[in-house]
Amino acid sequence: MQLTGAEIVVECLKEQGVDTVFGYPGGTILNVYDALYKHSNEIRHILTSHEQGAAHAADGYARATGKTGVCLATSGPGATNLVTGIATAQMDSVPMVAITCNVTLPCLGKDSFQEVDIAGVTMPITKHGYIVKDITILADTLRKAFRIAKSGRPGPVLVDITKDVTAMLGEYEPAVPEPEQLPKSYTQEDIERVLQLIKEAKKPYIYVGGGTIISDAFPEVMEFAKKLDAPVCDTLMGKGAFDGNDPLYTGMIGMHGTKTSNLGVSSCDLLVALGARFSDRVVGDPKKFASNAKIVQIDIDAAEINKNIKTEASIVGDLKEVLSIVNKQMPQMEHMEWVAYIKDLKEKYPLNYNKEGLSCPFVMEELDRITKGDAIISTDVGQHQMWASQYYKYTRPRTFISSGGLGTMGYGLGACIGAKVGMPDKICVNIAGDGCFRMNMNELATASRYDIPIIQIVINNHVLGMVRQWQTLFYEGRYSQTVLKDKVDFCMVARGLGCEAIRVTSKEEVGPAIEKAISLKKPVLIECIIQEDDKVFPMVPAGSAIDEVFDEKDLAKSK
Template structure:
């Protein structure tokens, strides 16, 4: 059948199972938006306040579901406003397809109005990107974009579509979505070798990252650690994969990880690294990281194997299939002496002291968990509040904690919360933790939450400073607080009302308990401002370049 480019655009989106699209219109994509208007019963379009918010929303949608998030922006500044969101998804291996408009093909390269070479701009932060120059190529290019986003190590793909392509006509043939090829192969000899090493270990430890967040990877990991009694530590990106309270879960590793996890890495004799890349926030000193251990690394991306830390055995493959092949070779075993050491270290972990007369982050987060129950989804911005959330939330499911890890994008949270809420439905409880510094970055997306009546509860830790940077200035820069006290006078309660949502301010735990209980009853979005001390720190902390011997506990 004969269709124009805009009709093909919508048909392929529907073909790929897209039900929600985040975006912002503009001249170069008006043909696409006209067709989306005609197909509003097939695809829900969510209009955000800013293209960056739309990109983060597509990201949050993907993280909450495992499906591909989709974002659409116009040319020039619309396209460049997506860059931070695309880079965020790239660093955390999130499947996303970003569509941008551009000026007509005949004018490309002439510096036309709102022209930007977005293909070149995004080349380093996408798995692949395309500029469609002929309408005949549009359908298959879009299909390739969705396939690439979900194949192997997942990530974002960009498709740039000049305006004349959206109007041109060609023959269109519908196709069934191509089945994503799963990496099922692995080196069986290496897997046997790994199993032998694990079976001989006296102090084994599993260290896993965001690469095992999918349901397929979670269960084999849990089976491994319970079959062979192997304690497990995780990165920020993998919170929730092994449930809170599981006896094999010894907590988060890294700069703000717990003492036990970091000490276990230093003392283990075998380290099994699954779906993780030994980032500089975990392997703070690559030369001393797990220096006493035989290191086995399993990752779907061969380029990550041995990249940051020298490993003894590198296995390329999907963690679910590699572990599936390894599990029958793993002996059922107990490690009583090793577990005794783990328990002794846990007694030395940092535990904040509670104070009912003032608001303390761990108390606020604990109360949120108490009132929300185990099925809530938590989203964070970036900063101290992010680390407190990672430390104190009682995670219950693998996709229940959404945060920007690799890029550390301040302003990520509200857009991502909107995407998660749209993906999961209004009956799903979504709570966003932020700080006053991060929140100022993209709080304009409040209007989006209001417009779509999304019941997102935003908990704002307001210490009136840029807390994480101030903490570093306190520890390493002689308390020279350069530009970390912005002297802002923002009244979040009044601002909330101005956006059309409900706002609360709390100064002690009792006030917060009441405010949060009321927020749970609201049909639309709610902000709860929590006044905390500007010198409240994220502890423990290992300085960059350090190791367990450099840990700061007070």
């Protein structure tokens, strides 16, 4: 059948099962928006306040649902405003398709109004990118984009379409999306080598990353841990990949990981990495990381094997598939002494914070209690992000949404909106510091426009907390440009943008504020005023061995 390019775009979105897109219109993409208008009963469009918000919302939607997120933008500044959101999705392996439209073909390369080579700009931060100048390849290109975004190790794909292609007529033939082909490059010998190391180990440790969530391998990871009888730590991206209340769970590993996880991994004789990439925030000094252990890595991306840490054995493949095979072939193991030793570490080094006065850890514990650990928590980046990862108990995958690899301040609010749109029956809460929140707080207008009942908690210490913490510990208290004691009133801003607002200044007010926010079923901001010098502990100095982890007591002793 004959359709315009814009209509083909919409038909391809429907083919892929897309029910929601996030974006902002402009001149070059007007034809696509006109086509969307005619299909508004099939595809919901969320108009964000800024294109970066659209990219983050598509990202949050994808992380919460497991589907591919979609965002739209016009040419020039509209497209470049997506860049940070695209890079965020790339670093955290999030399936996303960003559709932009460019100037007409005759105007390309002539510095035309709002012309930017967005495919070139985003080449290093996408899994793949296309510019479509021919309507005959438009449908197939969009189908490839969705297939690439979701297959193997997921990631963002950009499709840039010239405006004349969206206007001209072309032939469209409906197609059914091809089933995902999981890459398989491992052998039975690889499986047997890993099983051999498992059987030889006396002190095994399991280290889970974001790949476990992407693979939907939650049941297989639980079974593996029980059969191996080994303690489990996670990365920031791996939160919820293993039940945070399970006795075998020891908390996060790395720069702000627990003492138990950092000391335990440093003492183990076998470290099994599941869907984890050994980032610098996890390993610290790579020469000293898990130096007593043989390391096994299971990952879908062959490029991650031996990239940062040398392995003794590895399996390249989908984690869910690989673990289902390993679990069948692995005998029940028993490591009573080792597990008891780790249990003693947990009792000796529990997470702890100053209980006097209002603090972010207390807010997170109250949020966990009230929601019974069943909310979707998104965060921005900084101290609040670490506290949110430490003091809320994540028991299921896709319940913690945060920018791990890129560390994008201003990410969380858009992501929370996307998560709530994708999972409307879940309580969705974004935790932000005051520094992060002011970057994209305009997205509260998006939440109020559509009556999206998210809860935005601002942990306000009137400073850039994480940077200030480093300035305190490593820069002799020189607080260069980290003090935010200005005249901004976040509650007034929230009300001005159409949301409810509650200010909390004491511990007694936290629980009632959260309960009220949930009951209102509308977008609500809760501002929590905390001390400017609250710090995140434990901590490992950048580039140090993870067994050099210290907490507040250690810091006091060293003075």
